[in-house]
Amino acid sequence: MSRAKDAKRKPKPHEEAIAALKTHYLLGPVARELCFAPLSRPRESFESPAYCRIAGLVEAIRTLAQPPIPWQAQLAEWMRERFPLAERRRTYARPSRRQSATPDMPRPRFVAPEDDRVTRTFGVVVDTSGSMAREHLGKALGAIVAYAQAQEVRELRLVYCDAQPYDEGWVAIESLASRVSVRGRGGTVLQPALTLLETRRDFPKEAPILVITDGLCESELRIERDHAFLLTTAGRLPFVTRKPVFRMR
Numbered sequence: 001m002s003r004a005k006d007a008k009r010k011p012k013p014h015e016e017a018i019a020a021l022k023t024h025y026l027l028g029p030v031a032r033e034l035c036f037a038p039l040s041r042p043r044e045s046f047e048s049p050a051y052c053r054i055a056g057l058v059e060a061i062r063t064l065a066q067p068p069i070p071w072q073a074q075l076a077e078w079m080r081e082r083f084p085l086a087e088r089r090r091t092y093a094r095p096s097r098r099q100s101a102t103p104d105m106p107r108p109r110f111v112a113p114e115d116d117r118v119t120r121t122f123g124v125v126v127d128t129s130g131s132m133a134r135e136h137l138g139k140a141l142g143a144i145v146a147y148a149q150a151q152e153v154r155e156l157r158l159v160y161c162d163a164q165p166y167d168e169g170w171v172a173i174e175s176l177a178s179r180v181s182v183r184g185r186g187g188t189v190l191q192p193a194l195t196l197l198e199t200r201r202d203f204p205k206e207a208p209i210l211v212i213t214d215g216l217c218e219s220e221l222r223i224e225r226d227h228a229f230l231l232t233t234a235g236r237l238p239f240v241t242r243k244p245v246f247r248m249r
Contacts, residue, residue: 070249071230071246071247071248071249072143072147074244074246075143075144075147075230075246076147076150078228078244078246079147079148079150079151079153080151082122082208082226083120083122083151083152083153084151085151085152086120086152088110088111089110089111090108090109090110090111091108091109091111092106092108118204119204119206119207120151120152120153120154121153121154121155121156121157121170121204121207122153122156122157122207122208122209122210123156123157123158123159123197123203123207123208123209123210124144124156124157124158124159124209124210124212125159125161125190125193125194125197125209125210125211125212125213126140126141126158126159126160126161126182126212127161127162127188127190127211127212127213127214127217128160128161128162128166128182128183128184128185129162129163129184129185129186129187129188129214129216130162130185130186130187131188131214131216132213132214132232133232136214136232136233136248137182137212139248140212140230140248141176141180141212142177144156144176144210145173145176145177148173149173153173154172154173155170155171155172155173156170156171156173157169157170157171157197157200157203157207158171158176159193159196159197160182160183160184160193161184161188161189161190161192161193162184162185162186162187162188162189163186163187163188163189164189164192165192165193165196166183166184167196188213188216188217189217189218190211190213190217190218190221191218191221191222194209194211194221194222194223197209198223198224198225205225206225206226207225208225208226208227208228209223209225209226209227209228210227210228210229210230211223211227211228211229211230212230213229213230213231213232213235214231214232214234214235215231215232215235215236215237215238216235217238218238219238219239220239221239226243227243228243228244228245228246229241229243229244229245229246230246230247230248231245231246231247231248232247232248233247233248233249235247235248
């Protein structure tokens with residue numbers, strides 16, 4: 001009963017004065033103006049620089065309080081930007097499967113552009129050195145398979161690399177969804193694998209490259225085309241890059 005009475009009782013005048021003095025000396029001029037402003041103040045006074053500073057501060061705090069974007073979402077956005085879904089076109093060359101329901105009425109089939117399938121690909125350089133954990137390799141390849149299928153990428157150029165590159169050629173996305181055989185588990189030298197991809201005639205010139213590594217590689221990598229890095233949880237590149245860097249968490 002005593003707690004209920006204490007919660008319901010009104011503060012005494014001297015207690016209100018002490019609370020006001022604490023607010024006055026602890027908050028500062030901008031906060032005092034906001035706390036002691038009467039409700040009948042005209043609208044023009046709320047557009048003063050003091051209120052603008054308070055609003056900007058609150059907005060900045062809300063922005064910084066947002067959780068970081070997961071690396072899967074960043075990787076998916078990277079693929080969506082480079083492989084937007086192509087608009088399908090109708091063709092009567094191959095009739096629709098519903099043609100049998102109405103044999104007297106021709107129905108077109110929606111097909112994707114044939115030339116888009118050829119250029120809709122990218123290269124993946126996988127660091128298979130001894131410092132790369134199997135869990136990280138499986139997680140990275142699984143994410144690549146999921147987002148590549150969502151963007152209708154049917155195959156990619158896969159290169160494993162430890163101290164030397166191992167070109168796996170063109171690999172269908174569906175085959176990566178199951179168990180894959182990884183070659184390597186030695187040292188780490190990524191530049192030969194990147195050079196191999198960039199100099200291959202059957203690899204499209206506009207195709208980007210995704211490098212999966214833990215950062216224990218050369219202090220400088222030369223990549224002429226569009227690329228990005230997918231690092232392990234504790235991975236860190238030994239150089240500064242302006243290209244996208246995704247980190248598994």
